[in-house]
Amino acid sequence: MxxxxxxxxxxxxxxxxxxxxxxxxxxxxxYVHTLDNGRIDEWSAFFADDATYQVTTxxxxxxxxxxxxxxxxxxxxxxxxxxxxxxxxxxxxxxxxHVVGRPLVEVLGNGSYAVRSSFVVYRTMYTGQTDVFATxxxxxxxxxxxxxLQFAQRRVILDSRIVxxxxxxxx
Amino acid sequence: MxxxxxxxxxxxxxxxxxxxxxxxxxxxxxYVHTLDNGRIDEWSAFFADDATYQVTTxxxxxxxxxxxxxxxxxxxxxxxxxxxxxxxxxxxxxxxxHVVGRPLVEVLGNGSYAVRSSFVVYRTMYTGQTDVFATxxxxxxxxxxxxxLQFAQRRVILDSRIVxxxxxxxx
Amino acid sequence: MxxxxxxxxxxxxxxxxxxxxxxxxxxxxxYVHTLDNGRIDEWSAFFADDATYQVTTxxxxxxxxxxxxxxxxxxxxxxxxxxxxxxxxxxxxxxxxHVVGRPLVEVLGNGSYAVRSSFVVYRTMYTGQTDVFATxxxxxxxxxxxxxLQFAQRRVILDSRIVxxxxxxxx
Numbered sequence: 002m003x004x005x006x007x008x009x010x011x012x013x014x015x016x017x018x019x020x021x022x023x024x025x026x027x028x029x030x031x032y033v034h035t036l037d038n039g040r041i042d043e044w045s046a047f048f049a050d051d052a053t054y055q056v057t058t059x060x061x062x063x064x065x066x067x068x069x070x071x072x073x074x075x076x077x078x079x080x081x082x083x084x085x086x087x088x089x090x091x092x093x094x095x096x097x098x099h100v101v102g103r104p105l106v107e108v109l110g111n112g113s114y115a116v117r118s119s120f121v122v123y124r125t126m127y128t129g130q131t132d133v134f135a136t137x138x139x140x141x142x143x144x145x146x147x148x149x150l151q152f153a154q155r156r157v158i159l160d161s162r163i164v165x166x167x168x169x170x171x172x
Numbered sequence: 173m174x175x176x177x178x179x180x181x182x183x184x185x186x187x188x189x190x191x192x193x194x195x196x197x198x199x200x201x202x203y204v205h206t207l208d209n210g211r212i213d214e215w216s217a218f219f220a221d222d223a224t225y226q227v228t229t230x231x232x233x234x235x236x237x238x239x240x241x242x243x244x245x246x247x248x249x250x251x252x253x254x255x256x257x258x259x260x261x262x263x264x265x266x267x268x269x270h271v272v273g274r275p276l277v278e279v280l281g282n283g284s285y286a287v288r289s290s291f292v293v294y295r296t297m298y299t300g301q302t303d304v305f306a307t308x309x310x311x312x313x314x315x316x317x318x319x320x321l322q323f324a325q326r327r328v329i330l331d332s333r334i335v336x337x338x339x340x341x342x343x
Numbered sequence: 344m345x346x347x348x349x350x351x352x353x354x355x356x357x358x359x360x361x362x363x364x365x366x367x368x369x370x371x372x373x374y375v376h377t378l379d380n381g382r383i384d385e386w387s388a389f390f391a392d393d394a395t396y397q398v399t400t401x402x403x404x405x406x407x408x409x410x411x412x413x414x415x416x417x418x419x420x421x422x423x424x425x426x427x428x429x430x431x432x433x434x435x436x437x438x439x440x441h442v443v444g445r446p447l448v449e450v451l452g453n454g455s456y457a458v459r460s461s462f463v464v465y466r467t468m469y470t471g472q473t474d475v476f477a478t479x480x481x482x483x484x485x486x487x488x489x490x491x492l493q494f495a496q497r498r499v500i501l502d503s504r505i506v507x508x509x510x511x512x513x514x
Contacts, residue, residue: 019190019361030274037290037309059438096230098307098331100273100292102442103372117376121442121465123292123307129334131304133473136440136465138379160440163471190361201445205459208480267401269478269502271444271463294463294478300505302475 017106017114025116025143026104028150033099033120036171041086044171045079049144049151054079056157056172058164059137069156070164079171086170097134097170098123112145113153122172135172136160188277188285196287196314197275199321204270204291207342212257215342216250220315220322225250227328227343229335230308240327241335257341268305268341269294283316284324293343306343307331359448359456367458367485368446370492375441375462378513383428386513387421391486391493396421398499398514400506401479411498412506421513428512439476439512440465454487455495464514477514478502 017025032047048054057069073079102119109115117140124134142154157172188196199218206214219225228240244250273290280286288311295305313325328343359367370389377385390396399411415421444461451457459482466476484496499514 019365022365023190023193026274027276030276033273033290034276034288034309096331098290098292098309100271100290100442102375103274103368103445105369105372105376119375119379119440119442121292121440121463123304123331125307125331129332131307131332133304133465133475136467136473138376138440160438160465160467161471161473194361194364197445198447201447204444204461205447205480208461267502269461269463269480271442271461274445292463294475294502296478296502300503302478302503304475 015108017108021108021114022104022106024150025106025114028143029101029104029116029118029139029141033101037096037098039096041083041171044083045076047152048076048079048155049146049153050076052076052151052153052155054152054155054157054171056159056164058159058162060162062158070159083171094127096125098125101139109142114143114150116141116143135164137172186279188279192279192285193275193277195321196277196285199314200272200275200287200289200310200312204272208268208270210267212254212342215254216247218323219247219250219326220317220324221247223247223323223325225323225326225328225342227330227335229330229333231333233329241330254342265298267296269296272310280313285314285321287312287314291343306335308343357450359450363450363456364446364448366492367448367456370485371443371446371458371460371481371483375443379439379441381438383425383513386425387418389494390418390421390497391488391495392418394418394494394496396494396497396499396513398501398506400501400504402504404500412501425513436469438467440467443481451484456485456492458483458485477506 028047035043035047052075054071054073055069056071057066061069073082099120099122104116104118107115117138119136119138121136122134123131125131137157137159140154140156140158141152143150144153145151203218206218223246225242225244226240227242228237232240244253270291270293275287275289278286288309290307290309292307293305294302296302308328308330311325311327311329312323314321315324316322374389377389394417396413396415397411398413399408403411415424441462441464446458446460449457459480461478461480463478464476465473467473479499479501482496482498482500483494485492486495487493
């Protein structure tokens with residue numbers, strides 16, 4: 002094959018197929034429905050065993066600061082986090098609702114994808130008051146797992162530099 | 173055909189085709205554009221004659237309480253509701269904007285689908301003030317009608333247990 | 344070909360193909376990510392040379408008033424607008440986040456499309472406060488350009504008649 006033909010194929014592969022887009026977008030949506038329905042025990046199952054989950058701010062990212070607010074390296078850390086949260090029992094008083102924009106997908110090869118999507122999260126307190134809790138962008142890497150795509154990386158980039166210090170629920 | 177092969181086909185059918193997804197997502201989006209454009213006379217046309225339209229809260233659903241805030245059984249009840257609202261003339265002072273997340277679709281067979289989607293509704297008052305009016309989840313069943321898919325069931329599950337008692341506009 | 348057959352073909356073409364939908368929805372999403380990432384120098388590149396960009400209100404549109412709040416005729420006017428804004432240096436203190444609903448697409452022929460989509464924009468101030476900045480509907484016409492689809496028209500129809508007079512950032 003000529004280099005030009007290989008380039009053409011490579012470029013064509015940067016455009017995901019409809020089936021790939023659907024699988025990716027469904028995964029992102031199932032993730033937020035799982036959280037919004039309060040099924041946090043299922044949260045880490047969206048991640049590969051060695052995946053990273055990070056929450057940071059736009060300001061940190063623009064300043065090139067690698068550290069964020071939350072960093073979990075591997076599903077074990079994620080499960081520990083959820084266990085601690087359940088012991089602290091601070092989930093009861095409010096619920097969340099995520100609305101996620103259309104994901105922009107880049108094909109990385111080997112069945113992996115870089116995916117970016119905008120989101121807003123609303124929080125409804127026990128009193129019934131609903132407020133914007135957070136807005137931002139998901140910066141994800143997905144890769145194939147035993148039962149479909151999994152997060153290899155989910156980096157949650159918040160628009161606000163002021164973060165609720167009780168922000169313990171996964172985003 | 174072996175049972176295993178039949179299962180494989182059945183499972184494969186749980187994944188909607190791109191054409192099906194598009195028809196479903198377009199229907200959900202046309203529904204909210206119709207409401208947001210104030211064309212409430214067209215609202216009931218999205219439903220089958222014997223469809224149910226219900227508004228309830230997450231709290232009610234989790235408590236297993238079947239009753240909600242609004243229940244219309246059949247298009248006749250929906251049309252009556254709109255007539256009453258027009259006589260009361262309480263539409264004039266504000267407008268709505270729905271933003272709906274990607275629908276999660278399950279194929280039920282016979283051309284029907286179970287569909288769940290997250291939503292947020294903003295209300296803009298005559299003064300120009302815009303606020304979050306409601307967040308929640310649509311729990312829908314769609315089935316084929318004479319001119320494409322229709323709602324056989326739309327259950328609006330609100331995140332907040334505090335509902336504006338004037339909440340008369342369809343969601 | 345009979346007139347009936349031609350009509351059938353014409354009607355069929357009113358339904359966009361999956362590939363067309365994806366290209367259109369990706370364009371709308373790349374547009375808002377570009378703005379939300381602060382890359383305003385790339386804004387006008389989404390438009391055809393002779394495109395129009397307009398910001399108006401639902402109230403103006405319903406009253407049949409053609410004038411809006413902002414009108415740029417051609418990319419030159421758009422670039423001038425951005426230059427002026429950069430000189431005024433009023434961008435620094437806040438950031439934006441757009442969440443856009445699924446676009447409703449009508450095939451116009453000659454590779455062009457009429458597209459409508461609902462949106463909400465959040466603004467995060469330097470203090471960290473996040474508020475709903477605007478809600479509304481994009482009323483767009485897309486046409487083929489040298490490197491894919493471009494906006495021939497973007498009409499931003501705001502739900503609120505009260506508009507921040509400093510609303511200088513592209514929507």
